[in-house]
Amino acid sequence: MYFDNIQKKIKGIQKKKDVLILGIETSCDETSIAVVKNGRDVLSNIVSSQIEIHTRFGGVVPEVASRNHIEAISNVLKESLNEAKLTLDDIHAIAVTYGAGLVGALMVGVSFAKGLAYATNKPLIAVNHIRGHMSANYIAHKDLKPPFIGLIVSGGHTAIVEVKDYVNQVVIGSTLDDAIGEAFDKVARVVGLGYPGGPKIDKCAKQGKNCIRFYKENGKLGYNSSFSGLKTAVINYVNTLSQKKREVPIRDICCSFECQAIEPLCAKVVKACREYNYQTICVAGGVSANSYLRKYLTELGDKNGIKVLFPPIELCTDNGAMIASIGYFNLMNNVGIADMDLDAVSSIPFDTTK
Numbered sequence: 316m317y318f319d320n321i322q323k324k325i326k327g328i329q330k331k332k333d334v335l336i337l338g339i340e341t342s343c344d345e346t347s348i349a350v351v352k353n354g355r356d357v358l359s360n361i362v363s364s365q366i367e368i369h370t371r372f373g374g375v376v377p378e379v380a381s382r383n384h385i386e387a388i389s390n391v392l393k394e395s396l397n398e399a400k401l402t403l404d405d406i407h408a409i410a411v412t413y414g415a416g417l418v419g420a421l422m423v424g425v426s427f428a429k430g431l432a433y434a435t436n437k438p439l440i441a442v443n444h445i446r447g448h449m450s451a452n453y454i455a456h457k458d459l460k461p462p463f464i465g466l467i468v469s470g471g472h473t474a475i476v477e478v479k480d481y482v483n484q485v486v487i488g489s490t491l492d493d494a495i496g497e498a499f500d501k502v503a504r505v506v507g508l509g510y511p512g513g514p515k516i517d518k519c520a521k522q523g524k525n526c527i528r529f530y531k532e533n534g535k536l537g538y539n540s541s542f543s544g545l546k547t548a549v550i551n552y553v554n555t556l557s558q559k560k561r562e563v564p565i566r567d568i569c570c571s572f573e574c575q576a577i578e579p580l581c582a583k584v585v586k587a588c589r590e591y592n593y594q595t596i597c598v599a600g601g602v603s604a605n606s607y608l609r610k611y612l613t614e615l616g617d618k619n620g621i622k623v624l625f626p627p628i629e630l631c632t633d634n635g636a637m638i639a640s641i642g643y644f645n646l647m648n649n650v651g652i653a654d655m656d657l658d659a660v661s662s663i664p665f666d667t668t669k
Contacts, residue, residue: 318654321438328407328438329647336646337395337406337431338639339388341424342416342444343470344369344380346387349635350399350406354450354643355457359398360629360636363387366511374500374510381419388427395635403431408438410642413653414660415444415471421659429655440642441653443663444633445472446484448599450640451626459597459624464588468580468608469600470496470513475538475584477591481644487587488538495576496602498542502549502572506565516569517605523566525574527552532579538587540580545572573607581612588621595622604631 328334333352340347349360365383369375396402411428414421432439449465465476465484473490493501496513503512508519529548532541549572556563588596596616602608603625616623630637645651 317433317436320436321652324436325438325646325649325652331407334407334643334646335401335405336440336639336642337403337409338442338635338637338642339409339411339424339428340444340447340633340635340638341384341388341420341427342412342414343420343633344375344383345633346384346391347633347635347638348388348391348395349639350395350401351454351636351639351643354453354640354647357454357636358401359395360634361391361395361398362629362634363391370510372510373504375417377417377419380417381423384420384423388423392427403435406435406437408440408642408646409435410440410442410638410645411657412444412447412638413441413657414663416659416661418659418661421661425657425659429657433655438646439653439655439657440645441651441657442638442641442645443651444638445469445474445663447637447641449476449478449484449597450644451599451630451634451637452597452624453640453644454636455626455630456624459595462593463595463597464584464591464593466580466584466596466598466603466612467600468495468598468602470494470500470602472600473540473542473580475587477587478597482648482650487591488536488540488583490540490542491536492541492543493546495540495542495580496600498546498576499602501546502569505550505553506563506568508565508569513602513605516573517607519566520570520573520607523564523568523570525571526567527564527571529571529575538583540583542576545575573605577605577608577611581608581615584612585615585619585621589619594620595624597624599626599631601632604628
């Protein structure tokens with residue numbers, strides 16, 4: 316009955332001049348709820364981070380993350396609506412990340428979203444978290460329109476994608492093993508920097524030199540990437556020095572690792588942009604906050620006549636605004652409209668819209 320009623324409502328919402336989407340994100344260790352108008356204008360974006368909690372454990376503990384989502388989510392909703400100066404009555408639809416991510420954490424957001432949607436009789440929109448990251452660029456760059464080439468770089472995913480339109484995105488290449496963000500975290504751990512690894516390596520690398528050749532990527536990977544060999548080479552290098560009781564040059568290790576992880580990936584995405592005849596690259600995901608990636612890819616793009624766009628730092632990591640944004644485009648294209656049987660899923664392909 317809920318779904319049948321909602322289908323009728325959606326047609327009316329699609330005709331409105333302004334559509335307000337509430338986006339809910341709980342895929343990992345950030346509890347975030349945002350309100351976004353027409354997929355572009357952020358009215359509120361509240362993020363309750365658990366970084367300090369998980370730093371004590373050296374990484375995200377799924378059970379701890381889930382419990383903290385439960386404790387935070389109601390207050391985050393209130394803060395988000397208050398900041399937007401709205402009530403739930405003003406919201407047209409509710410978008411929620413249903414995957415990919417930590418299944419327990421996802422279940423908190425999905426259950427909360429289903430309860431809100433059912434109680435208010437509003438459309439529920441299922442969002443693929445990986446695709447949501449790219450929508451941060453629609454918020455940051457108001458005139459941006461597909462098609463373009465996208466680069467997703469995060470703790471769980473690394474992919475070069477062809478963004479054909481707002482809801483159709485095709486993977487050109489992806490990692491064959493570790494995601495780039497995962498490699499950053501593991502290297503940070505082995506050199507003693509701790510969690511979260513990405514920001515700490517980025518800061519440390521600025522004080523070092525790219526003077527250690529760890530690993531040369533297999534030239535037969537095409538647009539795919541592999542970070543496992545590079546990560547292992549760093550681990551072996553550190554272990555060898557430690558066994559010989561020699562000083563471990565942490566700054567040079569960080570700089571060398573960062574350069575050797577980022578530069579080949581940038582070369583691939585620029586090559587893809589030229590081969591597919593696009594003039595724009597959009598980068599998204601937590602690792603898009605990395606300062607060397609931003610500098611190197613922007614300069615490489617300039618040399619090749621390609622515009623490179625990044626979201627602001629606050630939209631690089633997980634947030635409700637990107638979920639609300641893609642939720643809007645899904646709603647307007649009748650994609651991902653969900654019923655009360657929506658479940659959290661730990662792993663879903665990037666190409667999956669729902």
